[in-house]
Amino acid sequence: MKELTVISGKGGTGKTSVTASFATLADNRIVVDADVDAANLFLTLEHKTLENSYFKGGSKACIDKDACIECGDCRERCQFDAISEDFIIDPIACEGCGVCAYFCPEKAIAFEQQVCGEKFVSQTPWGPMIHARLGIAEENSGLLVSQLRQEARELAKDKKIPLIITDGPPGIGCPVIAAVTNADALLIVTEPTLSGLHDMERVKALADQMNIPTMLCINKADLNPETAGRIKNFAEDNGIHFVGEIPFDREVIDAMKASQSLVQFSQGAAAKAVKSIWKEVQQFMGTTLERIM
Amino acid sequence: MIITIASGKGGTGKTTVTVNLAASINRDDVTVFDCDVEEPNSHIFIKPENISSEPISVMVPKVDTQRCTLCGACEEICQFSAITLVAKRIMTFPEMCHSCRGCEMVCPEDAVKEDSRVLGSVHQGKNARGIDLTWGELRVGEAMSPPLISQVKDRINPGGIALVDAPPGTSCPAIEALRSSDYALLVAEPTPFGLNDLALTVEALKKLKVPTGIVINRADDAPGIVEEYAKKEGIEILQRFPFSREAASICSRGKLLVNEMPEMKALFQQLFNRLNQLLTESKEAGEVGK
Ligand code: SF4
Ligand code: SF4
Numbered sequence: 335m336k337e338l339t340v341i342s343g344k345g346g347t348g349k350t351s352v353t354a355s356f357a358t359l360a361d362n363r364i365v366v367d368a369d370v371d372a373a374n375l376f377l378t379l380e381h382k383t384l385e386n387s388y389f390k391g392g393s394k395a396c397i398d399k400d401a402c403i404e405c406g407d408c409r410e411r412c413q414f415d416a417i418s419e420d421f422i423i424d425p426i427a428c429e430g431c432g433v434c435a436y437f438c439p440e441k442a443i444a445f446e447q448q449v450c451g452e453k454f455v456s457q458t459p460w461g462p463m464i465h466a467r468l469g470i471a472e473e474n475s476g477l478l479v480s481q482l483r484q485e486a487r488e489l490a491k492d493k494k495i496p497l498i499i500t501d502g503p504p505g506i507g508c509p510v511i512a513a514v515t516n517a518d519a520l521l522i523v524t525e526p527t528l529s530g531l532h533d534m535e536r537v538k539a540l541a542d543q544m545n546i547p548t549m550l551c552i553n554k555a556d557l558n559p560e561t562a563g564r565i566k567n568f569a570e571d572n573g574i575h576f577v578g579e580i581p582f583d584r585e586v587i588d589a590m591k592a593s594q595s596l597v598q599f600s601q602g603a604a605a606k607a608v609k610s611i612w613k614e615v616q617q618f619m620g621t622t623l624e625r626i627m
Numbered sequence: 628m629i630i631t632i633a634s635g636k637g638g639t640g641k642t643t644v645t646v647n648l649a650a651s652i653n654r655d656d657v658t659v660f661d662c663d664v665e666e667p668n669s670h671i672f673i674k675p676e677n678i679s680s681e682p683i684s685v686m687v688p689k690v691d692t693q694r695c696t697l698c699g700a701c702e703e704i705c706q707f708s709a710i711t712l713v714a715k716r717i718m719t720f721p722e723m724c725h726s727c728r729g730c731e732m733v734c735p736e737d738a739v740k741e742d743s744r745v746l747g748s749v750h751q752g753k754n755a756r757g758i759d760l761t762w763g764e765l766r767v768g769e770a771m772s773p774p775l776i777s778q779v780k781d782r783i784n785p786g787g788i789a790l791v792d793a794p795p796g797t798s799c800p801a802i803e804a805l806r807s808s809d810y811a812l813l814v815a816e817p818t819p820f821g822l823n824d825l826a827l828t829v830e831a832l833k834k835l836k837v838p839t840g841i842v843i844n845r846a847d848d849a850p851g852i853v854e855e856y857a858k859k860e861g862i863e864i865l866q867r868f869p870f871s872r873e874a875a876s877i878c879s880r881g882k883l884l885v886n887e888m889p890e891m892k893a894l895f896q897q898l899f900n901r902l903n904q905l906l907t908e909s910k911e912a913g914e915v916g917k
């Protein structure tokens with residue numbers, strides 16, 4: 335079983351459109367939406383939800399006003415300024431360290447694990463989809479991503495599914511680290527802008543720290559051929575396997591509006607490019623990866 | 628006054644709006660704070676000079692093995708498995724530590740000493756036009772961006788006009804950037820993905836009790852879907868920016884729209900005037916309230 339994670343560094347480069355197309359092109363796969371605080375895959379892939387469960391993240395503290403003697407010990411200990419002068423804990427500022435509760439002389443602070451979101455296992459016409467909804471303003475997106483990937487691996491083993499495709503979040507922080515750790519290969523979807531180039535360099539540095547073979551494609555490449563060229567050079571100089579370019583095409587948005595993946599909806603230039611990129615990616619995941627590993 | 632520019636979905640044009648808005652305000656107290664510390668990009672457009680940089684660290688524990696009696700109290704208090712007893716030794720996992728100092732407080736032998744972990748850096752510089760930019764840059768491999776975002780925000784002088792470029796999403800990094808803002812300007816993309824993520828951000832802002840307005844970027848993709856939503860929620864749409872290949876190409880080269888396209892400059896100035904009006908009104912209302 336192999337795991338491919340699609341990331342971008344910069345947001346809005348078209349990562350989800352590419353992943354959704356892969357998810358309808360692959361023969362036998364599980365797709366995971368790891369962009370848990372702005373999940374979009376479910377809007378594109380027709381599905382029926384089979385199972386849902388709560389995601390329990392960290393704990394939060396809450397002071398019982400009747401038991402509190404206002405000694406001030408908790409306020410002094412809290413490193414996150416989460417406790418107000420009148421001893422009310424701001425749940426958004428609380429980091430969930432439990433230090434206040436541990437030391438409170440009156441045992442006036444409850445410290446309980448919180449439900450931070452919901453996890454779903456759904457069926458699409460092309461195989462299972464594992465996704466989630468993180469509660470509004472909730473934490474622990476990294477933990478949630480790890481759990482989704484773990485569930486995908488168990489399901490893959492159970493059903494003998496050879497491939498997991500994961501749509502990763504933007505950035506390079508905790509949910510991204512959780513989405514790429516132990517993946518067999520990464521695909522970076524970038525765009526030909528200076529911001530895209532800069533962000534892609536940082537994502538590549540992360541991939542190198544984790545020793546993960548990396549592929550790259552450039553979306554909307556024709557919007558700035560010169561920067562697209564610079565990105566390709568960077569790929570070549572840094573051991574990134576270039577898998578292709580996708581031209582700017584309004585059908586990408588039209589597919590989104592029709593709640594379909596690009597390759598399902600369109601026969602246009604962008605859809606053709608994505609199909610050829612998928613072939614390259616499969617080849618890399620098959621032969622090249624075996625040679626490297 | 629602190630105006631934070633945010634969006635649930637990435638790539639809607641937050642940074643474009645932030646830097647062009649900053650460049651169209653005719654005042655000398657405009658400062659920009661790039662809180663998208665995982666992927667900061669404002670400096671590409673603002674081009675600050677004379678940059679000063681400061682490394683930012685947080686506390687992590689280091690155990691004095693001479694003093695430690697392996698009582699296990701630190702392991703018990705730590706909620707993040709960042710300090711544990713393994714085979715008669717105390718091990719620390721600095722990258723998992725949230726710097727709550729619980730282990731230090733609980734240790735009966737005073738064996739937990741202070742060490743540090745580098746989160747990244749905060750940079751600051753001013754461009755030729757006098758726009759002051761402060762930005763955070765998360766170290767590659769570091770998972771926790773909120774404490775670095777909070778360090779960037781600590782440098783805000785609330786007297787002037789501070790524009791904060793927030794990271795995408797609706798979880799801890801975005802929330803950290805949006806907290807205690809006077810106004811949140813949401814950059815929305817009129818697509819189904821954009822609308823879904825916009826609604827999530829609006830819900831988060833309701834929790835944070837921050838007044839909110841919307842600007843629509845690439846307004847011609849699916850006209851109406853954001854308008855309809857904004858009307859239902861009673862949120863004002865402050866500006867609409869049309870899509871053009873010319874604008875996309877200018878941004879892709881790290882240039883400012885307001886310098887290259889006069890019609891864009893007019894739209895940004897209009898946007899600032901409306902923001903200024905809203906914030907002055909709410910300030911006056913606040914003062915009357917007191
Ligand atoms: S430590 Fe306990 S008793 Fe003291 S102020 Fe805090 S909640 Fe109240
Ligand atoms: S749990 Fe930690 S962060 Fe939350 S209020 Fe208590 S001491 Fe502060």
Ligand code: SF4
Nearest residue numbers: 705724725727728730
């Ligand atoms: S400072 Fe807090 S999070 Fe870090 S190791 Fe100590 S108890 Fe754990």
Ligand code: SF4
Nearest residue numbers: 695696698699701734
């Ligand atoms: S609490 Fe102090 S003495 Fe006890 S195991 Fe931890 S470091 Fe050692």
